[in-house]
Amino acid sequence: MQLALETPDQPDVRALIAELDAYLYALYPAENVFALDVAALLKPNVLFAVARDAAGAAVGCGAVVVTPEYGEIKRMYVRPAARGQGVARKLLLSLEAQASALGCTALMLETGPTMPEALALYERLGYQHCGAFGDYATDPLSVFMRKVIQ
Numbered sequence: 001m002q003l004a005l006e007t008p009d010q011p012d013v014r015a016l017i018a019e020l021d022a023y024l025y026a027l028y029p030a031e032n033v034f035a036l037d038v039a040a041l042l043k044p045n046v047l048f049a050v051a052r053d054a055a056g057a058a059v060g061c062g063a064v065v066v067t068p069e070y071g072e073i074k075r076m077y078v079r080p081a082a083r084g085q086g087v088a089r090k091l092l093l094s095l096e097a098q099a100s101a102l103g104c105t106a107l108m109l110e111t112g113p114t115m116p117e118a119l120a121l122y123e124r125l126g127y128q129h130c131g132a133f134g135d136y137a138t139d140p141l142s143v144f145m146r147k148v149i150q
Contacts, residue, residue, distance in 0.1 A: 001059075001087060003094050006050040008041040008075075012058045013050055017041075020061075020077035027114055032141040034110060036063070036074050047098045051078070051087045062091040064099045064107065070146075071099040072134070073109035076118065088121055096125075100149045107147045108133050119143065 008017060017038065024033045041048050041063055051060035059082035064071040073095065078087045099107060109127065111118055127145040132138045 001054070001085070001090070002052045002056075003049055003090055004052075005047055005098065008038050008048050008061070008063075010058075013061060014038060016050075016058045016061055016077065016079070017075065019079065020075065023077070024112075028112055028141055032112070032139065034136070036065070041075065047095060047102075048075075049091055049095055049098070051082075051091050053082065060087040060091050062088075062095050064095045064104070066099060066102055066104060070106040070108050070133075071102075071104040073107055076109075076111075083117075088118075089125065092121070092125060096147075096149050105149060107149055109145050110136055111143050111145070112141055113143050122147075 006013065008014070021035060024035060045066045047064045047066065049062050050058050053059050060078035062076040063074045065074055076088060076092065096107060109122065122145050127147045130144050130146040132142070132144055136142060136144065
């Protein structure tokens with residue numbers, strides 16, 4: 001598996017993002033899906049990582065939106081066929097390192113309560129539950145987590 005910062009406007013990566021959107025909209029009402037579109041992911045303060053298999057196919061992605069206060073994890077997704085192989089863990093650790101190199105000292109995320117595998121991964125990697133942050137409101141369909149990074 002290869003991990004690299006890439007642009008999200010590539011056809012195979014757009015397809016990956018479309019799969020993520022379909023997955024999220026099947027789980028949650030539209031008002032509870034806080035997804036960034038490709039244009040937002042292309043902004044200069046966004047780190048966007050892609051995981052590719054041995055054949056070069058995009059199998060996972062994730063992003064960090066870097067702000068002066070913290071980095072926010074967004075668009076974490078691994079295709080079902082690639083799950084259970086450590087792809088999400090490697091993506092997240094890579095994004096943490098990249099954000100830290102840019103001076104981020106904390107990472108925040110918002111996810112849904114019906115994704116136990118994602119929640120377990122975040123907890124294993126040291127993310128702790130916290131209150132709503134930024135423009136988010138407290139909502140039963142949102143789980144907020146935070147991790148201090150060096």
